Amino acid sequence: MTPADLADAIVAAVGRAVADGDLDVTVPTTVTVERPKNPEHGDYASPVALQLAKAARRPPRAVAELLAARLAAHAEIARVDIAGPGFLNITLAGSALGEIARRVLAAGATYGHAAKPRDTRINLEFVSANPTGPVTLASARWAAVGDALARILTAAGFAVGGEYYVNDAGVQVARFGASVLAAAAGREIPAEGYHGAYVAEIAAAVQAARPDLLDLPENEALAIASSEGLSLMLTEIRSTLEGFGVHFDTWASEKALHDAGALAAAVDDLRAQGHVFDADGAVWLRTTDFGDDKDRALVKSDGAPTYFCADAAYYRDKRGRGFDQLIYLLGADHHGYVARLKAIAACFGDDPATHLDVIIGQLVTLTRGGEAVKMSKRAGTFLTLLDLVDAVGVDAARYSLVRSSLDSPLDLDLDLVTRQTSDNPVFYVQYAHARISSLLRNAESLGLAVAEPQAADVALLTHPREVDLLRALGEFPRVVETAATLRGPHRVARYLEELAGVYHRFYDACRVLPQGDEQAGPLTDARLLLVAATRVVLANGLGLLGVSAPERM
């Protein structure tokens, strides 16, 4: 019985108490079930009686007694104690906990995933860095987190479309094109242009494709330098991200929105909704109606649409493609966008609370030997995602980027990162997986296969370390669910560290395979089942983070 099953049983007990006329409350749809730290508090604990006491107008302990009597009748519950102010401390029947291992193996790669799909289609936009340079370390966090979140939301049953918005229109692109052309011609890069060494490489590649580049009229050459350079840059960005294991279902082009007339259509739409006004020769959206601190211009007085206008058109485009909820994963430097995006949603007649979710992640700060390192894409002073991967590999890079809360700034010490390998917690988790794999290989060579799930007697798993491990395995589905709901992929990473620790302690205390002239027995089978189940959960969890689960280390 998993914690989720137990929660259902408690809800049912409340329902029966109400039906019997012993309790006068509305039956909750969900109740809190915790894994107590203190083993004396049973396998699971619930404060449900404390929470219901007020509504029931009964002392918490009296409510607890009503529920305890009904819960104790459950076949899979051995004992229910009432403790402290009214906690229910629940001890499961001998085999009920062990059944978790059986269930994990039966579910395999789908253990931890939602039982049934949800009907919400989610669009998740992340990275969306300007395609005027390589993927920097500043964007790397969003790549790792966004991709993990997409996997977690998918596991939680949502239909998810991962999306990269390519800003291939506007001033920065023109500056980039001018820089590429200048580099090709051997001229000095304009001051406001891009000064990284990669610009020369792009320029050489553009010239290789268009040997006539420098003979063309300036305007034509500039257009080619822009479009060809951008296309080459984008190819590099895509391959970098693919190599990092990060997948996007859609690469959306801002230029395509312009070309399709989507911006004008969006303005018309907004005007029809009654939120557009004209002032000072410009066209404005009255975003202050929906909580923004100032109204935003859609079209400038010179007739050119603003970037904000493209944002509105893009929002409308995504919704038009059938997505029910749009998630934007943005860095804290874009926090000012939140109010505006909400206003865009509201101005289109949507409810920002349901159709929009803007996640703000704190920035990655880089230090070297304790001193801050500043990066600028334009000045060409930056480190790339590739630099990081070259230094530590994909697994360690992804893991260190995804294991901290988005609300916390992430500090990468470059001296540490390039040296650091074995003190990354990812190895602690991967090692547990490799250790299990090795153990199972040994079992196989001894002729001991993991017993058919039905065959092993899981009731034999009573050692405290075995019980700890079973309880940890039972947590996984709730961890996935919580990580999805709160948009917190780091929760999966932290859970895996916990699970790996519990496994290592089990391994230390409980011998699995027979040694010397011992014979394999029922306990061997049960422990092999438990170990195999642990490997499944470790692999599933690492998979959600896009980190490999090695068979050997």
Next chain:
RNA sequence: GCCCCAGUAGCUCAGUGGAUAGAGCGACCGCCUCCUAAGCGGUAGGCCGUAGGUCCGAUUCCUACCUGGGGCACCA
């Protein structure tokens, strides 16, 4: 000035109102004749920024303040 985020062990950080607040790293002391020691056990280390408030119960929610990071365009 206004808005967002953070402040928890020496350091880096977990902890969506529950019982005695945790992990990794660092420090110190132990454990491989045996399934991978990238592991395990133990010791030391805390006014959960400060002050109020709500609650049976607050590290968690609310208010104010202090400190640090980020943001406030007819830029992109």
